[in-house]
Amino acid sequence: MVYFSDYFNVDKQILEDYGAFNISLINDLPLFIDPFLLFGSNEKEYQKLHTNIIEYLTFLKTKSEKGNITDANIKSWYKFSEVKQNWLGYSLMGNGGSGLGKQFGEAMSASMHVVYDDLNNERVTVSSHLEKAGLFQIGVGKDNISDFTCNLIKGYLAEYTEKFATENLKQEQVKTIMVSKVYFDYEMERWMPRQFTLPFLNGDFVLLTPKDLLTKDDNWINSNDLKGNFESICDAIPNDQLRSEIHNYFRSKIPPKPKKKRPTQKELSFAINETIKKFPDILKYYIKTKEENKVGAKNISQERVEEVEEVFIQNVSTLIGDLIDKTDFYEINPKGSFEEALERVEFLKDVIENKDGYRLFYSKGKAIKREADLQVIYRLTWHATPFDVNREVNNGRGPVDYTVSSGSKDKTLVEFKLASNSKLKMNLENQVRVYEAANNTSKSIKVIMFFDDMELVKVNKILQELKLQNNPSIVLIDACDNKLSASNVK
Structure with a gap:
């Protein structure tokens, strides 16, 4: 349930x-x-x-x-x-x-x-x-x-x-x-x-x-949208003099650059913040544009809710059904938390790679690209287990996604990561130091999901550089949407 x-x-x-x-x-x-x-x-x-x-x-x-x-x-x-x-x-x-x-x-x-x-x-x-x-x-x-x-x-x-x-x-x-x-x-x-x-x-x-x-x-009214459309928002201000003053002040806050070199995002963000402080009425005109598009707010929110329903209810329900029907995922009774966590990860991998489970990680044809969403999906599949599955705070080793435990002495750390994560190598390097410090006794599993061949190449290169290619605690899951059907595999 x-x-x-x-x-x-x-x-x-x-x-x-x-x-x-x-x-x-x-x-x-x-x-x-x-x-x-x-x-x-x-x-x-x-x-x-x-x-x-x-x-x-x-x-x-x-x-x-x-x-x-x-x-x-x-x-x-x-x-x-x-x-x-x-x-x-x-x-x-x-x-x-x-x-x-x-x-x-x-x-x-x-x-x-x-x-x-x-x-x-x-x-x-x-x-x-x-x-x-x-x-x-x-x-x-x-x-x-x-x-x-x-x-x-x-x-x-x-x-x-x-x-x-x-x-x-x-x-x-x-x-x-x-x-x-x-x-x-x-x-x-x-x-x-x-x-x-x-x-x-x-x-x-x-x-x-x-x-x-x-x-x-x-929210429909949000700072990311404001910054992303800042210049067009300012262009729409009806007062000519105010509009000119805003543009001049904004440009004055951007550091001079050689020709053809664009300002960095950090520099633009600073200039935007300074301009808003100087001309707070910009916010009022931004909000006015949002008020004038009530229908857009309703339509976008409806799309987002439907996406959550598809991914976190329909897809997860199907995934749980597949885990019940096609594997022993909910019947595992191993000796410890590491075996429990690893075997469940392997079952999950099998369903995703070999039983069309990869489809459940897509919405409207697009792959889920937020680790937080993938972590929630992973957590929902653990709804029936005798083990405690809890989010771990930063305990000095760096923040960990989950701990799977049975009592205070039997604990396994599980991290669920995207191959596209720009900090993946750093994260794995930190885990390597943990392994070394603990004499390979640390119970830890790293699950890495990739969505295309380029991401797989990136992950394999990182694992090779860190000499982790065959580490049993690192599990790669192939969620590519271009898998060959069984009849086409030679």
Whole structure:
């Protein structure tokens, strides 16, 4: 069992008809709520949620302008735990994220008057947007925006889930829970709890999320997009004098170069940041272009959600089915964690290379090129094992993807890497030092997946240089999509 529909014995079509995403209850999936989708929706319920977010930002800005924000205020108004119960986000292991702490609160509080200078008095844009904070160099990233949004609409998510549970789940599958920080009382100036009847599993409640609020990788309003289209955004500013001043200042911040030599990305990024500091109205015109393309935001988010459904639900379900039907993957009972991990890797390799499993690592004909996504897929296939499979923190050897363990004395490290990773050689070199320091007694497995012949050549060259060609702890997996059929292999 991996997904909500499995654990609560609900037909997938019922979830689909309700509009909810079928979350994994093994590991977070790489989706998050984009607050722009609230603003851009025609649904009055969503628009009200966006209005509520702006109302809360207005409260925070008013308090910030008055000054004397105490640590207690920061803790009460800005500090939130990650809403782990929706099983979405950036966690590569389980569903526990870092949430919003004191550092985030201090950065936001100190910058409210700058970031939201025209809050409720917009001249260029239609509305203010929470994600605007991610465009400033104040230490607020997309994960912070995601966590903040999710906390600010947690009450709606609880109501949405409660309605589904009431209509579709059995009494023994739900529990009445007092959920903390559900709504903000502006008279008491504090977040208040509320009681809900919600799906309950393994000692915690579960929250469902509407698919049409979700996206992957980046918010619709994001700094990467801003920097990537910076000059065209500036070209679209209607004020001729302002546009000319911006272009002149931007060019002045780029170091002189010989003819035909382009500035580096680092130099361009510096020039962009300096220009935005000098002309903050650039951000307003950027946001205006995003507001004018609500349909684009909706279409792109829908494509990204469909991609996640294809890769992490449909493909993983097929992969698990193949592992059950075609191998003994879930019946392994070896003596230790190393044998367990290695044998499962070998079974996975066999399914991918010889039983068409490679197809499961592609979406719309394109290979998955993010190690984080591949690591999540790998984790989901371990849903039935007597061993503990956990993400390892940096223990002095460098960060490791997973540990497979049975008790404190039997532990094997497993790293899952892409051949295209530019730091692959460095990573392997570090592992070599670990082998040497441990007299070849370190239990460690390196899984490297390649998607074309060029990547295979690169990996083999690295292994040859490091004298690791025949190391049994390094497993290469061929996920090329141009494999010959069995009838054509001579």
